Amino acid sequence: MTDRQLGFDTLQIHAGAHPDPATGARQTPIYQTTAYVFRDADHAAALFNLQEVGYIYSRLTNPTVSVLAERIATLEGGAGAVCCSSGHAAQIMALFPLMAPGRNVVVSTRLYGGSITQFSQTIKRFGWSAKFVDMDDVEAVKAAIDDDTRAIFCESIANPGGYITDLPAMAAVADEAGLPLIVDNTTATPYLCNPIALGATLVVHSTTKYLTGNGTVTGGCVVDSGKFDWSASDKFPSLSAPEPAYHGLVFHEALGPMAYTFHSIAIGLRDLGMTMNPQAAHYTLMGIETLSLRMERHVANAGKLATWLENDPRIDVVTYPGLASSPYHGRIASVCPKGAGALFTFGVKGGYEACVKLVDALELFSHVANLGDTRSLIIHPASTTHRQLPPEQQEAAGAAPNMVRVSIGIEDVDDLIADLDQALAKATA
Structure with a gap:
């Protein structure tokens, strides 16, 4: 061969x-x-x-x-x-x-x-x-x-x-x-x-x-x-x-x-x-032996979850490039034709305080400073990974105070949506 x-x-x-x-x-x-x-x-x-x-x-x-x-x-x-x-x-x-x-x-x-x-x-x-x-x-x-x-x-x-x-x-x-x-x-x-x-x-x-x-x-x-x-x-x-x-x-x-x-x-x-x-x-x-299998599931889950978030009135914005509304959607075909990944941010109505409450209320999502795991992960960059940056650099990096970052795993996506739903209810009450 x-x-x-x-x-x-x-x-x-x-x-x-x-x-x-x-x-x-x-x-x-x-x-x-x-x-x-x-x-x-x-x-x-x-x-x-x-x-x-x-x-x-x-x-x-x-x-x-x-x-x-x-x-x-x-x-x-x-x-x-x-x-x-x-x-x-x-x-x-x-x-x-x-x-x-x-x-x-x-x-x-x-x-x-x-x-x-x-x-x-x-x-x-x-x-x-x-x-x-x-x-x-x-x-x-x-x-x-x-x-x-x-x-x-x-x-x-x-x-x-x-x-x-x-x-x-x-x-x-x-x-x-x-x-x-x-x-x-x-x-x-x-x-x-x-x-x-x-x-x-x-x-x-x-x-x-x-x-x-x-x-x-x-x-x-x-x-x-x-x-x-x-x-x-x-x-x-x-x-x-x-x-x-x-x-x-x-x-x-x-x-x-x-x-x-x-x-x-x-x-x-x-x-x-x-x-x-x-x-x-x-x-x-x-x-790496299972990389392609995992990435296919990561991308599929991310697309479904991002679509659900975009249609939720408690959310201001979703940055996932797999969404047709994203200004980067047109680059998928030429740069990453097999999918737009599984990492993105979304803005929560209520700003910084609502983001903190959301992170604390989640049960399936793990609050960790990592990404790319089989498990779904979440973090609030403005208070953690990007907190050392001045506000203007946070904004430029896509880590404004009202944004949380999610790395979508390979679990059952309906379970992930249910977890976000209950946590958003508590965060925006």
């Missing part, structure tokens, strides 16, 4: 995995080890010189984690991937080979609150900066790019509001500027959206969310398309210039489409140490 293109449902089970050569174990084992024995001194030297691919130390690579990286890269259509300890770690890992003191990244105003803080505050400690732009305004994105810009960053389906980014338009802007487009595909997953096929250079994930799908472990992943020409300008010396730590090796020249991935392992994980542990990789591998 080597000449046949396997389908997504097959790849989510088989990609990257083979029966264990030592034992014949069919499921990928948890290789719970720190280090690996070298065949001899020459083998060790070749591994450390990047002349041979293999395992040295689990801060860098681990067989269980490697299977996960290959599976996610395959599902995303990338050349390679590197897994790390969390979604936030993945964002720093993604920028690390591209940035330097004084450089900036143009980012969407519609991001998860923690990402906004990471980009607006934390990256300053590296001497980097971020320019926040509404990515519905293509001309504003172009205007924000300057000689020090090194990437454009957005989410495919934005958290918390479920807004769909026009990825082909952003890719065109990035290409014109000679910059990589980085897309956080956590909310959509590769089942609903394929950013690389739409022009993205890099894709990042919080594997904590839908890829694992069961709320058990944290993790992150960076996928490289392998298509960007890192040597086309002098903007990316980490990849296009000699690397002193490897005797002058030029990553892009030596490794071609795998240059970014190898750099992220050999330097990024080596020095930042944002390592994914093998047990977390194992849980995520098991989760």
Whole structure:
């Protein structure tokens, strides 16, 4: 079957995995080890010189984690991937080979609150900066790019509001500027959206969310398309210039489409140490095996529940892009043709106080700071995930005080509607 293109449902089970050569174990084992024995001194030297691919130390690579990286890269259509300890770690890992003191990244105003803080505050400690732009305004994105810009960053389906980014338009802007487009595909997953096929250079994930799908472990992943020409300008010396730590090796020249991935392992994980542990990789591998099945149910439930909410007089607004009333509804066919995801917000009449009462009155929905679980989840962003932001940034991110965010699970949707109905009755009495 080597000449046949396997389908997504097959790849989510088989990609990257083979029966264990030592034992014949069919499921990928948890290789719970720190280090690996070298065949001899020459083998060790070749591994450390990047002349041979293999395992040295689990801060860098681990067989269980490697299977996960290959599976996610395959599902995303990338050349390679590197897994790390969390979604936030993945964002720093993604920028690390591209940035330097004084450089900036143009980012969407519609991001998860923690990402906004990471980009607006934390990256300053590296001497980097971020320019926040509404990515519905293509001309504003172009205007924000300057000689020090090194990437454009957005989410495919934005958290918390479920807004769909026009990825082909952003890719065109990035290409014109000679910059990589980085897309956080956590909310959509590769089942609903394929950013690389739409022009993205890099894709990042919080594997904590839908890829694992069961709320058990944290993790992150960076996928490289392998298509960007890192040597086309002098903007990316980490990849296009000699690397002193490897005797002058030029990553892009030596490794071609795998240059970014190898750099992220050999330097990024080596020095930042944002390592994914093998047990977390194992849980995520098991989760991915049912990804398409879960996403279909997530999307179906979200559509039914959002429609019910939109018709409820106790609700001001519903942001789900799957609704015909959404200004982002027209982007579904081109950006995420298999569905608009299962994350959105809705406004409750009564504002902040009503939202708090709603959250406290729910019984099936879990009040947690997470998304992408099999269980339906709810949170009030203005008092939690986005509370560190000033009011204007809360509004821009879709986290106004009267809005709650829901991540719709795979339960019986009628039970979810009944739970919201009774909680809204108490919240708006």
